[in-house]
Amino acid sequence: MLGKGGVGGGGGTKAPKPSFVSYVRPEEIHTNEKEVTEKEEVTLHLLPGEQLLCEASTVLKYVQEDSCQLGICGRLVCTDFRISFLGDEGSAVDNGAETHFKNKIIGVNDIPLHCVDQIYGVFDEKKKPLFGQLKKYPEKLVIHCKDLRVLHFCLRYTKEEEVKRIVSGIIHHTQSPKLLKRLFLFSYAAAVHGTAADPRNCTVMFDTPKDWCWELERTKGSVKYKTVSVNEGYRVCDRLPAYFVVPTPLLEDDVKRFQGRGIPIWCWSCHNGSALLKMSALPKEQDDSALQIQKSFLDGIYKTIHRPPYEMVKTEDLSSNFLSLQEIQSSYCKFKQLFLIDSSSEFWDTDVKWFSLLESSGWLDIIRRCLKRAIEIIECLEAQNMNVLLLEENASDLCCLLSSLVQVMMDAHCRTWTGFQSLIQKEWVMGGHSFLDRCNHLHQSDKEEVPVFLLFLDCVWQLVHQHPPAFEFTETYLTVLSDSLYIPIFSTFFFNSPHQKDTNMGRESLDAQSKPLTLLTVWDWSVQFEPKAQTLLRNPLYVEKPKLDKGQRKGSRFKHQRQLSLPLTQSKSSPKRGFFREETDHLIKNLLGKRISKLINSSDDLQDNSREFYDNWHSKPTDYHGLLLPHIEGPEIKVWAQRYLRWIPEAQILGGGRVATMGKLLEMMEEVQSLQEKIEARHHRQEAIHVQAPGLLRNSARLSSLFPFAMHQRHSAKPVLPTSGWKALGGEDDLAKREDEFVDLGDV
Amino acid sequence: MASSSASDCDAHPVERESMRKVSQDGVRQDMSKSGPRLPGESAITDKEVIYICPFSGPVKGRLYITNYRLYLRSLETDLAPILDVPLGVISRIEKMGGVTSRGENSYGLDITCKDLRNLRFALKQEGHSRRDIFDVLTRHAFPLAYNLPLFAFVNEEKFKVDGWAIYNPVEEYRRQGLPDRHWRISFVNQRYELCDTYPALLVVPYRASDDDLRRVATFRSRNRIPVLSWIHPENRAAIMRCSQPLVGVGGKRSRDDERYLDIIRETNKQTSKLTIYDARPGVNAVANKATGGGYEGEDAYPHAELSFLDIHNIHVMRESLRRVRDIVYPHVEEAHWLSSLESTHWLEHIKLLLTGAIRVADKVASGLSSVLVHCSDGWDRTAQLTTLAMLMLDGFYRSIEGFEILVQKEWISFGHKFSSRIGHGDKNHADADRSPIFLQFIDCVWQMTKQFPTAFEFNECFLVAILDHLYSCRFGTFLLNCEAARERQRLAERTVSVWSLINSNKDEFTNPFYARESNRVIYPVTSVRHLELWVNYYIRWNPRIRQQPHPMEQRYNELLALRDDYIKKLEELQLATPTKLTDSSTPPSGSAQIAPRMQTHF
Known part of the structure; x- marks a missing residue:
């Protein structure tokens, strides 16, 4: 932890004053903003209440493609909400599927400040974690995120003072203690003011x-x-x-x-x-x-x-x-x-x-x-x-x-x-x-x-x-x-x-x-x-769950009657x-x-x-609407691949993964749906309920297993091959050296 | 939902016996007490035994032995487990306990199976019952030692399709556009005189004469000369297979072999080099010189680019599978599952194999280079690599019949020594020739089907069924070591092909998600992060690790049925006048109601 700022523990303190000393003075923020408006190559879309704190230009963001790294040139900015990279040529890494599953708040090149896990600097090819005030500034910045993304930024072509500003800004805003009141949450809420919650949201909040x-x-x-x-x-x-x-x-x-x-x-x-x-x-x-x-x-x-x-x-x-x-x-x-x-x-x-x-x-x-x-x-x-x-x-x-x-x-x-x-x-x-x-x-x-x-x-x-x-x-x-x-x-x-x-x-x-x-x-x-x-x-x-008896509906909210399927083992009596x-x-x-x-x-x-x-x-068939137990044997507990492997290009199965079957399934659902509608039309019945079948999965055979996440989608169909080979076979050398078969040399 | 997989079995209870775990639903009650019978199957003996089930404890039952299987029926309850094991899977029968054995159930038989399980039966000490069963089992599980026929030769099953007809080499080569300008079909091996482990029909470069081939054969281990396995439909780069060159310690050379490889290289003008993948680890290839083998040295083959794929030999693979067995049977290693799995190296071998196959496939597809693949004799690792690469490159082989052709071609006709590797009907369980090479290949295929769930026409049951009948000896498909021997034994006339069974019941083995794309190349990810132990095969005997129910597949099939239902209904509606319809036939009105209707049939 940084030794910075003696911030009080409790949340409910009044003082809205920042307890930290900002490396970026308000004047600087101002100048930066001006620069931005002047350049205007790629605009930074600020959220309501979001403030630009510092930025650096001619930063290269590394994108891995087919085992070689490409650099995309652009600006690296830090706001009070996120770190963001604005590529000069637009977002070159975007592809179709991705833009469909776009997060409206967090773009592919955005890292919310709270999502930053660790920041490393590369000095002469050596990676070191960065903390507090730096004496020397790195030529490369590596950001590890809590959502497991790893981003590499090259600062070699960036002006020295910009490097200082952006690096110290990022370190400061992602590492130093904050007061609750300084959370972006409040600036955002103040700026958007009074947006009512989605009325269709039926989540029970348990506040009444x-x-x-x-x-x-x-x-x-x-x-x-x-x-x-x-x-x-x-x-x-x-x-x-x-x-x-x-x-x-x-x-x-x-x-x-x-x-x-x-x-x-x-x-x-x-x-x-x-x-x-x-x-x-x-x-x-x-x-x-x-x-x-x-x-x-x-x-x-x-x-x-x-x-x-x-x-x-x-x-x-x-x-x-x-x-x-x-x-x-x-x-x-x-x-x-x-x-x-x-x-x-x-x-x-x-x-x-x-x-x-x-x-x-x-x-x-x-x-x-x-x-x-x-x-x-x-x-x-x-x-x-x-x-x-x-x-x-x-x-x-x-x-x-x-x-x-x-x-x-x-x-x-x-x-x-x-x-x-x-x-x-x-x-x-x-x-x-x-x-x-x-x-x-x-x-x-x-x-x-x-x-x-x-x-x-x-x-x-x-x-x-x-x-x-x-x-x-x-x-x-x-x-x-x-x-x-x-x-x-x-x-x-x-x-x-x-x-x-x-x-x-x-x-x-x-x-x-x-x-x-x-x-x-x-x-x-x-x-x-x-x-x-x-x-x-x-x-x-x-x-x-199929409704067993439609007549017996109670309150409109009381829909989810449970019926547990488990055959009870004799309950211990009183x-x-x-x-x-x-x-x-x-x-x-x-x-x-x-x-x-x-x-x-x-x-x-x-x-x-x-x-x-x-x-x-x-030992019994599963009732998906009843008690549900997991398998807990060794082979059954797995790595949550979607969350953990989603940004790793080497782990991407091109055109494969579960998304392929999911796509087929949705296609079939759509077909059944339309048939159903046709039949209903013949019956002059009520309008059919429309199932939203996402067009995102169309032609899913070409999506990758990392869909819908894959940040660095690989474009070519080139296979990824291991670069490091075989680990020694412990104690099996004898076998490894043996001949498959006895080779008869007689007639050679 | 065990019920669904069980219901699959109901339709063909006999065929699928070993695919399911110990059945608890008594589906076979309608059958004779002594169990199911295949045509040609005859009862030999039966005895009361105690089956020591590693999962649910000892069960008293009656053991029926036929010339095909052992079958256990419980004496206690209808719900009790049933064993139905083809004798072909038995690898070893041991007596446990002696006259002095005291403990309960300590006297009996311990049977080791090739499909990773062990069966233990406790018997009464008096009345020679153990000796009798031991003798009967030994005779019929290892018939070759007693001059008895394998069951496949006695089997009188009839199927509506003939699996032997599935593979016709001329047709398969024609499918690939062969012969063509550069390649011809040679009949030099028609009587298996050039190479006794190769098929009768070979595809070789047009410019090489049969005499050339004979001379090359003297320089290749077991005369297994480089021949064509597959050719790219567009760029016409070829995958060739062969055995190692007989270089030896002295570094012998063969002008004929060198010239022959040059001719092969010249069939493809897109690159100036011929790529050679030696499947072995480099050190092993070098070591092989001591026994007369070796690899294509740079001096002798200046136009070849050789790389080693570091895949280990049959002994390493056998040991690796033994370790897998140790961690999954009877109990799944709990505390250190992952490190135990790692220490078996099984998935690492799979990774290397897949990686090797990708290199072969990628070299042909994007490197535009013809590739020569060999190991030592060219019937184990070589077959694994060529078939896997062909599966990646050619969508035809990813269909059910295409896969059958692929196995028939690259494995069976090119002399993978099934008989020696599996030890069909052979007593010698410790034979160093045995190795799970074909199983390993099927595992690789399974890994690919997992990663590309829409790319294969067949499902997991298909792969499991193939493996089950690899051992069962019910079919002739995997018997003997090479085509020559099969012809001598008139296998196709005297036995039934496993493809007859499968192709007569295709529905059962079809992947509903299959989307045919012949020209699509698929490269699996070989990182162990994406490789899995094939639980549904290796741990299928353990009732705690249940077979995965494939809910996606179920749902899809439901929808398919619903679609067909609707289509029918629409047709009916078009025929009938709307007024005649009653309310009872109204279709559900929302997606939510679809499923309840659907769910009634499982």
């Missing part, structure tokens, strides 16, 4: 009691759980949303007692009545009497939720016995390096040890562990009919991950477009996942940067990949969603909690004595993509309940004595249970 009631209703949880508004105006605590759901008998006072800690908060109810709950840990106390108070408090809580009608509770402590955030962080750091590839030779050099590199990053294993844990939880809920209580320090990291994974697997509604978005809204955004810190958007602490949400998306991708017809969205949707984490015009991923968002919005509006700012949500996909491009986010394989109650007392003692860690049930027999459950499920 109504939303929670609806969710309770939908999952039939309303019998045992209620929505509380005790935290309205964040009176009780900043971590929790204004409205949430707790067991019905729970008292408001209990919620207030430890600022919302130590109380079970409802996440989701299973069709059999058991529920998934979460709880944040009580403050750490050394003092005996304080401990005693905590004990009796927890005792009371447990009594409430252990009494019928509540099911037995199984506690899953996520702070111990499971992944740590540090593990996730260090694993992802190793993992992403495998894709941030600077050159073709690096690609082929790493190819020979690819699997061991992949394994040593541990990322796939982390995914497997998450999926496995989710299956264990599901087994409890589904087969054992138990409530599961997830415990975590703040209940806002692994809690979000597991509870949403469980819901994606168990609740087909969460696999629909709006269902999935509502789930993220409920568990992550309202659940208080600290997006700001976890993405390190403000560059305040590298230690806090942990890709928990990305891990979730990767886990969901494994499910999407294994069961494609079960999801209304595609892997492309997940990929662009992961990219959206770094686009600071959406509020969704730029706050640590709903409280932080609300307070910042509120005060702003008072100060400016104007309408309150409306921030965009990422769920309004029309901001980023044209309708045509959006069709790539919807899965043509997905089929809505005689054990009494025993469990005693057990609970014991557990609470443990909880307070040794802190939470000992709460876990002996995990071995559970594993057997869930193993059986897992095998049993997989």
Whole structure:
């Protein structure tokens, strides 16, 4: 981390003043702007509220084509939103497919500042990471992005002072700590003012009691759980949303007692009545009497939720016995390096040890562990009919991950477009996942940067990949969603909690004595993509659940009745309940004595249970509208190739990949559609619903496997061949030296 | 959706027995208790045994042995697993446990199969039951050692098409526009006198006489002279195949061979060099000089450009596959799956093979140069490379019949030693001649079908079926080592071709996404990032790793059916008057409703 600027930790501070010393003075910005307007070769289209900070001309951007590098000449600019390259000859690398799937906010040559991962300079052929104030300026700039792009810029032909300005500008604006208020989010919101959210956007935001009631209703949880508004105006605590759901008998006072800690908060109810709950840990106390108070408090809580009608509770402590955030962080750091590839030779050099590199990053294993844990939880809920209580320090990291994974697997509604978005809204955004810190958007602490949400998306991708017809969205949707984490015009991923968002919005509006700012949500996909491009986010394989009985429709919103298909293994019946109650007392003692860690049930027999459950499920045909479990064996957990390999030209299958079949499928859908319309026309029936069949995939045989991303589309059909050869065969030299056959020399 | 793949099997339960895993749905209940029978198949014996299933534990059952297969029916429940294994896949039968064996199920037989599984049966110690089964199995699994015929010679199956007719070399060469100005069809090997492992018909340069060919043959290992495999339809650059030159330690030269290669080079005026790809690693090629072999040195062949493709020999490949087996059967290596996979080197070999084939194909297609491919004897790596390159260059070979022709031509007629490599009916499981060369080729093809899902007319079942019958000995296709031997044994008259089976059931083996594009060249990505272990083949016995259901294919087939349905309906509507239609026949009105209707039939 840079030693710059003593920026306060909390988000809600008033001071809008920048705490950093800009390398670029306002006057300079001004001059630059003038220059731009004078030159006007390729115009920089600034977003509302976007400001140009610095620029450099005669920069070469390297594009790799057929193992040779081409340089495209142009300007490199840095604004308060992005780094952008403006090629002189227009965007030479553009091609047809790409322009169709254009992101309206981020062009192919744009890098949002938040998306920059690491900046390197090349000095005399040596690559060094760049930090802080530089003494010497590099001849080449290499930018590694969080969406795994690697961009190379040559500065050799750029004027020295321009090099200084642009390099230090970029370093400063992408690395130095920022105040929340200085986020581009606010300048953008102020400039666009009052753009209402897309009215067709049906994502449930969970910012009103109504939303929670609806969710309770939908999952039939309303019998045992209620929505509380005790935290309205964040009176009780900043971590929790204004409205949430707790067991019905729970008292408001209990919620207030430890600022919302130590109380079970409802996440989701299973069709059999058991529920998934979460709880944040009580403050750490050394003092005996304080401990005693905590004990009796927890005792009371447990009594409430252990009494019928509540099911037995199984506690899953996520702070111990499971992944740590540090593990996730260090694993992802190793993992992403495998894709941030600077050159073709690096690609082929790493190819020979690819699997061991992949394994040593541990990322796939982390995914497997998450999926496995989710299956264990599901087994409890589904087969054992138990409530599961997830415990975590703040209940806002692994809690979000597991509870949403469980819901994606168990609740087909969460696999629909709006269902999935509502789930993220409920568990992550309202659940208080600290997006700001976890993405390190403000560059305040590298230690806090942990890709928990990305891990979730990767886990969901494994499910999407294994069961494609079960999801209304595609892997492309997940990929662009992961990219959206770094686009600071959406509020969704730029706050640590709903409280932080609300307070910042509120005060702003008072100060400016104007309408309150409306921030965009990422769920309004029309901001980023044209309708045509959006069709790539919807899965043509997905089929809505057939409505069994049309007469029995309830509310218009209550569409997604779930029907779980799983044949239950005999659920453990209640005689054990009494025993469990005693057990609970014991557990609470443990909880307070040794802190939470000992709460876990002996995990071995559970594993057997869930193993059986897992095998049993997989031995039956899949109901895409029912419970959905992933395969977790070694060969089944894969690299999310679309996200991770999409910018690497060597990994591009020209004219191949899944897009080819997808194109055929869409073509056939269109044909069926038109036949259907013809038949309907004959019947004089109502107008046929039109399926949007994207014209983007036409002639898909010529698209590459990296579609729709491929930044450096290869144009020629030349094959890419490995540049580095065979790794030594360990211990097989004997065999390698042998003759295939005994050669008979007799008649030679 | 296991049901769909199972339903495929229902249609041809007999043919597909080994393609599916242990079946749990009891589809064969209607059949006789002792299992299915092929015409010509006869029961030999049956015994009560305990099958020690590595996945679901011991199962009591009755084992039926015929002259074609072993078949296990459970005694306990209808849901119990069934084994249906052609005896041809058996590579080794071992007795486990002895008189003193104590532990439960420790006395019995352990059967190692060529298709990467092991079968263990526990038997009662008393009454010689093990000896009996062991003897029967050994006799019928390894008939050659007992002077018994392979099942293919006893098989009396009849199919509506004759697979033997699929390949006619003259027609195939004519398809390529041969003979032409530069190339002729030579009958010099009609009686297999020039080279006993080559086909009767050879395509050679017009300017080389049959006498020239005979002289060249003395300088090529096993007389396998350079002959044409494929010619580019436009630029007329050719892919040639042969064996290594017999250079030896002394660095022998052959004027005839040198002149012959020059003649080949001159058939293509676009480049001044003939490209030679020696499939072996350079060191091995050098080492081969010690045993009389070698490679085309620069001095002797100044107009040739030689490169080595670093592909290892049959022993390395056999060892590599053994390691794959170790990590997938019976249990899939969990904790270190990726590094274990890497340590098998299997995918790395695949990568090298594909890379080599791309180099060959690219040299011909864009380098405009004729290419000569060889390894040591020109029947293993050479066949792999030429066929893969031909698959990349010529869309015809990517159709079902084209692929059959390709296999028939480059592998079977050009003398890939199937019999030795697979060990059909042979007892000697440790024979160093055995090697999964053909399997490796099919794996490469599978990798290509994965990367280009619309480019091949056949599907995964097709490839798996080929591999299953590579071992099953039910068909004559993969028997014996060369064309000469097949003629001597009158194979085409006495056995059925596997293509008869496949071409009679084409629907089952057709990829619905196939788009015919004959002139399209496809180059797969050879980075291991895009290569996968072929789970549906290598790990298919493991019920935990389920066969991937191909939902895309399913959905497409649904749509196809729906389309046909609509077309029919439209036709009906055009005939009938609109008033006659009742509500029940109204089609669904939105895309959302399409699927529920569709889904009813699986």
